[in-house]
């Protein structure tokens with residue numbers, strides 16, 4: 658039977674720690690500020706943004722949601738980002754993804770000032786992460802690392818199989834795990850005979866978005882399983898890639914969906930926003 662890695666509890670612990678940091682900043686007259694840009698009406702995004710605003714309010718971060726209709730042009734969005742880049746009260750800017758199809762996501766992300774890029778998605782921050790320079794780490798991969806560390810899962814020397822190659826999760830988490838001295842194998846939705854790879858893993862990170870992708874047969878006894886996916890099943894219930902009930906008996910530790918990686922994404926966004934406020938005040942003091 659596995660240890661349940663309780664992301665909800667760990668994220669709540671992190672938010673409590675961050676609350677203390679915000680109190681200290683406020684004593685210096687600094688109030689961290691986060692601007693969330695939401696284009697369109699995606700219901701899932703709506704719910705994630707609510708979670709971000711709730712967490713910010715709990716911690717004492719000033720947050721605002723800039724809502725833009727689906728019909729806005731790419732140019733209008735880019736102009737708005739440029740204004741926010743210049744706004745000193747805004748320490749962190751994020752554009753909720755996905756964006757409507759007529760807007761080029763990469764172009765929009767690139768427009769965010771790297772100093773305010775609390776999602777860690779801009780090419781500058783990605784490049785810094787690749788080379789080990791100080792930067793904002795993307796929130797979901799950062800959250801996965803925190804989950805593993807705070808659950809006392811050893812990473813160094815372990816073989817990790819990451820399934821998924823997105824810019825948000827698969828690629829960056831592979832890099833962070835490798836930096837923590839794991840040996841990383843990257844697989845994806847089109848990897849033939851996935852089980853050949855996953856059966857060799859001490860830790861599996863699955864971020865594909867396919868219900869039932871990982872079964873007990875994909876695991877070696879005692880592997881750690883991190884499920885990053887958010888899928889809706891036939892009953893409308895939120896489930897991951899992993900068949901939780903059967904994998905639970907074979908794994909040594911496992912994250913649930915919901916209540917695993919998801920809450921950590923928001924906690925690490927709060928961490929990055931506070932970091933952005935600290936850096937801005939250090940820069941203005943220089």
Ligand SMILES: Nc1nc2c(c(=O)[nH]1)N[C@@H](CN(C=O)c1ccc(C(=O)N[C@@H](CCC(=O)O)C(=O)O)cc1)CN2
Pocket residue numbers: 704705708751752753754755776796797825887895914915916917918919920921922923
């Ligand atoms: N600009 C960004 N866009 C997106 C990101 C991101 O990091 N930055 N990640 C995802 C969505 N996301 C945050 O934005 C996110 C996903 C899931 C959760 C979460 O807490 N999930 C809960 C379940 C919530 C529910 O019931 O619907 C859980 O797993 O327990 C938070 C944030 C894509 N876009």
